[in-house]
Amino acid sequence: MASRGSRGDPVVTDPLPRPAFDGHTHLDIMDRPVPEVLAAASAAGIARVITVGTDLESSRWSAARAAEYDEVYAAVAVHPNDTEKAAGGDASRTAAVLGEIEALARLPEVKAVGETGLDYYWDDAAPDLQQEWFRAHIGIAKRTGKVLMIHDREAHEDVLRILAEEGAPDRVVFHCFSGDAEMAKRCADAGYVMSFAGNLTFAKAQNLRAAAAVAPADLVLVETDAPFLTPVPWRGKPNSPALAAYTARGLAEVKHLDLAELCDQITATGERLYGPW
Numbered sequence: 189m190a191s192r193g194s195r196g197d198p199v200v201t202d203p204l205p206r207p208a209f210d211g212h213t214h215l216d217i218m219d220r221p222v223p224e225v226l227a228a229a230s231a232a233g234i235a236r237v238i239t240v241g242t243d244l245e246s247s248r249w250s251a252a253r254a255a256e257y258d259e260v261y262a263a264v265a266v267h268p269n270d271t272e273k274a275a276g277g278d279a280s281r282t283a284a285v286l287g288e289i290e291a292l293a294r295l296p297e298v299k300a301v302g303e304t305g306l307d308y309y310w311d312d313a314a315p316d317l318q319q320e321w322f323r324a325h326i327g328i329a330k331r332t333g334k335v336l337m338i339h340d341r342e343a344h345e346d347v348l349r350i351l352a353e354e355g356a357p358d359r360v361v362f363h364c365f366s367g368d369a370e371m372a373k374r375c376a377d378a379g380y381v382m383s384f385a386g387n388l389t390f391a392k393a394q395n396l397r398a399a400a401a402v403a404p405a406d407l408v409l410v411e412t413d414a415p416f417l418t419p420v421p422w423r424g425k426p427n428s429p430a431l432a433a434y435t436a437r438g439l440a441e442v443k444h445l446d447l448a449e450l451c452d453q454i455t456a457t458g459e460r461l462y463g464p465w
């Protein structure tokens with residue numbers, strides 16, 4: 189159920205029966221203040237969020253918000269599409285940026301190194317450069333003992349290969365999982381967590397729903413990637429963490445799971461990955 193808020197923003201009128209959390213969002217690029225976003229999320233049953241950096245500035249911002257709000261944890265990294273912009277291929281600038289990412293990753297309120305990975309859909313950065321940064325971020329996740337949060341767009345084979353070559357950290361999350369059922373099985377075999385975003389609810393997303401159906405219940409999360417990828421029935425409107433409630437419902441349907449049980453499972457998986465909030 190959904191109805192329009194006073195400003196035309198989506199409102200969740202049917203909150204989740206048990207709390208869950210938004211495993212990947214970008215609070216820094218929303219058009220509403222953080223307290224308002226968190227209050228709307230909480231009212232929808234989305235009790236917590238992980239806000240994710242994509243460059244040094246947004247990583248610093250994310251870590252600061254995680255220090256400020258109990259409901260917020262942070263992930264820090266340079267997004268694959270931002271690697272060229274971050275250092276222009278200059279070795280000493282690259283080392284300086286990665287050094288600061290690693291220092292941020294050591295903060296207690298920073299729970300993940302991400303989003304990092306490979307994006308072959310856009311051509312903002314050459315694949316070689318993206319791979320170099322991805323390998324460096326894997327090293328940071330391992331040295332700091334934090335979760336590796338992966339962005340994988342049209343790059344499944346190279347992401348899996350580089351993880352195997354580098355040796356994956358103990359805890360790996362594929363944010364906005366975009367593989368098919370076969371990819372989901374490979375991730376499950378490796379123990380990688382698959383985080384589903386609002387595109388799970390799109391009419392054309394049969395392959396993604398097939399992947400979600402075979403993903404083990406203890407290896408799935410939901411996320412918004414807000415302000416992008418707004419779930420049905422609010423496509424076209426700005427996304428926000430509250431709307432992860434729709435994705436959780438969609439995921440419960442696909443997996444034929446009781447919604448309350450799925451929420452509790454998501455919370456348990458979140459605590460396994462990130463520790464108790």
Ligand SMILES: [Zn+2]
Nearest residue numbers: 303339363364
């Ligand atoms: Zn991403």
Ligand SMILES: [Zn+2]
Nearest residue numbers: 212240303413
């Ligand atoms: Zn993202």
